[in-house]
Amino acid sequence: MIDNGALISLSGISKIFYTDEVETHALSDVHLHVAKGEYVAISGPSGCGKTTLLSILGLLDTPSGGEYLLAGQHVAGLNAADRARVRNRQIGFIFQAFNLIGDLTVAENIELPLTYRDMAASERRDRVAKALERVGMTHRAKHFPAQLSGGQQQRVAVARAVAGDPAILLADEPTGNLDSRNGEAVMELLSELHQNGATICMVTHDSRYAHYADREVSLFDGKMVETATA
């Protein structure tokens, strides 16, 4: 059953990896609906399929079966170029490993997704400035990632994710490479974004941080086993 009101609607999603003659079922019959403005945490033990699910949500990977509607549009069968366009316009990524490009400055990293749109340079600059301000990194705009601490790098990654005004933020273990103080700071930043209307889907295996979300869904062996509301 598809909920047409949801921002994200997954129905019966499965993912099978084929290696030689071995089939690995990473996801089986996953149903997930995320409403606009909702903050959902996906948790579960290592190898349960969290990252695979997030990759499918982020259109970095395609499901083997099932239906995926993003903002009411079927996106599971899109070609690579259209998937890239949707990622660029609708999705903001925050990775565990920050994934900033070392040869670009902080400002250039934030501007990067905007360069893949047909956007005027002046507008790009405005958006970068606002994003930097939102994460409190304006003073580091000209620095390179290697000159920043881990926490600062993740704040830049958050700025990059929000600069394009995406429909949803996907965060994959955003605190995984940070100490607890910086981890808390990043989670506070995500909460702040959420309170300002952002829809967030976060993968975490840390129960402390799952509680920041409105709702927590658990995966086990590729199946959704539990949903809890905060």
Added chain:
Amino acid sequence: MIEPRAGSLFSLSALRDDLRFARRMLVKSPLFTGMVVLTLALGIGLNAAVFSAVEAMLLRPLPGVRDADALVQLYRTAPAMQYGSNSIPHFWDVRRRSTDVYSGTAAWTFVNLSVAADGRPVRLMGQMVSADYFSVLGVTAAHGRTFLPSEDAGRGAHPVAVLSNAGWKDLLGGRADVIGRSLLVNGQKVEVIGVAPPEFRGALPLAVPSLWMPLMQLAQLRPGSESDFDNRNNNYLNIVARLRPGVTVAQARARMAALSTELRAEFPDAYEKRDVNLVPQNEAGIHPMMRGAQVALSAVVMIVVGLLLLIACVNVANLFLARARDRAREMAIRLALGARRSALMRQLLVESLVFSLVSGIASLLVAAWTIGLANGITLPTDIDFRPDLRLSPLVLAFSLAVTVVAGVLFGLAPALQATRPALIPALKGEAPAGGSRSRVSRGLVVAQMALSLVLLICAGLFLVNLRNATMIDKGFVSDHVLLAEVDPGLQGYTRGASEDFYRRLTERLSANPGVRSVGFTDQVPLGIGSSDRGVEIPGYTPAKGEGMSIYYASVSPGYFKTMGIPLLKGREFTPQDDSGSVRALVVNQRFVDRFWPGQEAIGRTVRTARRDYTVVGVVPTGKYLRLGENPTAHMWFAQSQLWDAGMAIVIRTTGEPDAFIGTLRSEVTALDANLPLSNIRSMDKYLGISLLPARLTGAALGVFGVLGLLLASVGMYGVMAYSVSQRTREIGIRMAIGAQAADVVRLVMRQGLTLVLIGTGIGLAGALAASRLLGAVLYGGNSLDPMTFTVVPVVLIAVAAVASFVPARRAAQVDPMHALRYD
């Protein structure tokens, strides 16, 4: 909702971003950039240098000449001769009767001159030209004037000269008050009336004359040739004509055909089986006879240097592939953030083009250095040989095109590879598996080995062939022979005085203990000139169209002995073969086989120029024009019976010929202190001239071959080292479960040598195909030389084995504990 496609792939903004990032990549790793730029600059620069030679020889219009494309060259044809020279009366007829198709027709020829500006005369090369030579070519004097139409009439009445820029500097030190100064040319006073502009190099730009003088001074410039004004059989003029506006080459050719018919009707003896051959200037090159060889040699060198560039590109592609692995995460991030693959391809190609443009700029240094080296080549002859290779706009355009093509070539495979990263692992910061990259890398190594083998075999075949050419039986013994040229006629000697000079010089030289024997000839074999004469053989009926023109030389008694040419039958010339005795002739075995097969030749009669000569001797067939020539009939006249005052002195010395040069000079000075000697050099150095194009080509191919081998081995090493680094964990596991160092070396070497063997197999097939093309320019040699086809692959395999042994040995030193912790 899916939004419409984002902006243009080639928007200025995107290109600006890509260029900015490319600049950052360029300075990020100086070692990487240095290796890329050095490798490509070498490949592109050598291509530019070779192309500059092609441009100078085949493509460049005559420098300093107005609208050279409207010029045509006119040759005389005869059976078996396409590009014959022209006689003076023939030139006059063409000029007078072709004004409907030509706006001007001029004649020119090289002449050896004895010129004194201040004091002692020197021998140098000038040109005797019709007075309209400069106006037809559209050249005006830089100082003074060129010749006037009135200077084309009045035999011997115009002792004036126009100096070339080089002649002005060499003879008069480039002094400003040159106009009106006097020179002594062949002992007679000549007034300098003008200096040609520096860019004008004459109608044959490779050899710049020192001065030009009017054809009317024939008696002064070629003493004893006065009768040539009226003789249609003495052909030595080159004719150049300018097409009238609107006249096509076809129309001019039709007019020349009609003119030949007219002349044949008027002068049946002189024009039997003779026609006019018109060659457009832009198709003539240095000389149309040599154009085929030039094109073939140029093609071989261009292909080989192109192969070298390909190898360089493969090396750089491998470097970029290695970097692509390091940038897999960057590509994954860009893709995750919404970059289309085409946008990443554009970004990476812009990067490779920026690298290649920087290399292109650096390549100009390589090209300029190589061109400087080539321009420094001098020939041991009177001809002022100046190749004048330049970084012209055409060469620069060629370099730019090569640079762009190279940028795409080496950038494409890594770009295709880099934009397909394993997205999820790359984003998680996990090391990529590298399998696909390794496959591409290995494929490139195979290609590189194959290309190197083709290049090396081509170079090897050429060098082996060159060595064979130097060992060809020339028909004479070239070592311990000293050559020099002298022309008492140019100093105003009468024939009697000249004969006395040669007799006394022979006596003086022969008395010297360092001399075995002495002779003279007007035509040293295997030089850049030749003479031929039509012959009639009583009792022999030529086949239809059979050429009866035979190459000849006029030689003194003692010439054959001095040259080490044995007599098969009869005798050589003696002092008794003088102008008053029976005319004697020596012929070669090919001459005998052609006209009197299986019969006695001694005592036979050969008629030429309406005179009968009796064969007195037969010598073996040698080489006369080119080392690669087929056996050719040749004949020799006695100097006294076919007089030529200008001769080459041939001396067989007991010691090193060069050591005798001082003695030779002093002996000539003792007879006449003002008589210039020229072109003094050993026979071995002289022979170097005939082999010069092949030697230059061979040297270039040799250098390119070694560079190719070097690049290929560096590429091989890089790939094997990378492969080992990828397999460190596997090697650690193997060693942990008991593999010995030797097992690991074998494992890695097997992988490397498999690639080499595959590349060698493909390369051998390519080399076989290339050798068939190469066969066209080899000196009649074997283009399937088994030694080359064996040695080159063995050397390549050995070098590649060393290149893979170094990483193999490093692999064997892997610490299993370290390797198993390897991430």
